Structure formats: C-alpha cells, structure tokens
Amino acid sequence: MNNTTHSVKAGEIERKWYLIDADGKVVGRLAAEVATLLKGKHKPTYTTNLDVGDFVVVINTDKMVLTGNKMEDKIYRRHTGYIGNMKEFQAKELMAKDSTTVLMHAVKGMLPKNSLGRKMLTKLRVYAGPEHEQAAQKPEVYSF
Numbered sequence: 001m002n003n004t005t006h007s008v009k010a011g012e013i014e015r016k017w018y019l020i021d022a023d024g025k026v027v028g029r030l031a032a033e034v035a036t037l038l039k040g041k042h043k044p045t046y047t048t049n050l051d052v053g054d055f056v057v058v059i060n061t062d063k064m065v066l067t068g069n070k071m072e073d074k075i076y077r078r079h080t081g082y083i084g085n086m087k088e089f090q091a092k093e094l095m096a097k098d099s100t101t102v103l104m105h106a107v108k109g110m111l112p113k114n115s116l117g118r119k120m121l122t123k124l125r126v127y128a129g130p131e132h133e134q135a136a137q138k139p140e141v142y143s144f
Contacts, residue, residue: 017139031106
C-alpha cells in the first residue's frame with residue numbers, strides 16, 4: 001500500500017484566466033476572493049511553497065462599494081522617505097482619483113509578505129472601466 005502524497009512540480013502547474021466584474025461588489029469580500037484565486041487555494045493541487053494560482057482580470061472597479069462609514073473614515077497612508085512627508089488619503093478621495101489602487105492595496109494585504117506574494121500580485125490585472133486588454137487570453141467569467 002503506497003500512501004505517498006503527490007507534490008506538484010513547477011512544470012505541472014496549469015493556469016487559467018478569470019474575469020471578475022466588480023460592479024456593486026464590496027471591496028474586502030472581492031479582494032478575499034481574488035487573493036484566493038491568485039494563491040491557488042481553490043485547486044486540489046494547492047502547495048504553500050509554490051505559486052500555483054491563476055491569472056485574474058478585474059473590471060469596473062469604479063463601481064465597487066465600501067460598507068459602513070469607510071468612505072469617510074478609512075485612511076490610506078504612505079511615506080515618501082523624507083522627514084515629515086507622510087501622505088494621507090481618505091478612501092473617498094482615492095476611489096475618485098484611482099479606484100484600482102484601492103483594490104490592489106486590499107489584495108496585496110491578503111497575500112504572503114514575501115517574494116512569492118509579490119510574484120502572485122503580478123498575475124492580477126485591474127481596470128477601472130468595462131474594457132480590458134486580456135481578450136486574447138479568453139478569460140472565463142468568475143462569479144461568487
């Protein structure tokens with residue numbers, strides 16, 4: 001009786017392209033689903049030390065919603081590296097300026113904080129409107 005576990009090799013990984021419409025979706029729940037697809041946790045061949053995830057294209061991020069008072073209360077901060085130069089943006093301002101940044105920031109926070117997580121994030125394409133450039137990959141519509 002052979003009870004060995006099959007470990008997937010890098011050459012055996014099959015990747016798909018998924019298209020997600022963010023129209024009316026809550027940012028956090030959408031980001032959690034996207035992170036799951038990027039990691040590959042939905043596959044039976046999921047391995048923690050390999051990037052087995054799929055490619056994800058998200059469209060219509062302008063129509064995403066934040067629950068509660070997050071539009072007013074949530075603050076995004078970044079530092080330029082110079083003394084006293086911490087920039088702060090309300091979620092409302094960032095959504096109006098570039099809604100793709102809000103989703104990218106949320107998904108990045110749900111991925112591993114190492115080189116593997118950075119590699120996973122490169123498989124995410126985010127567009128503010130309904131048009132995208134990945135039509136040649138024939139992404140299949142993913143709904144949750």
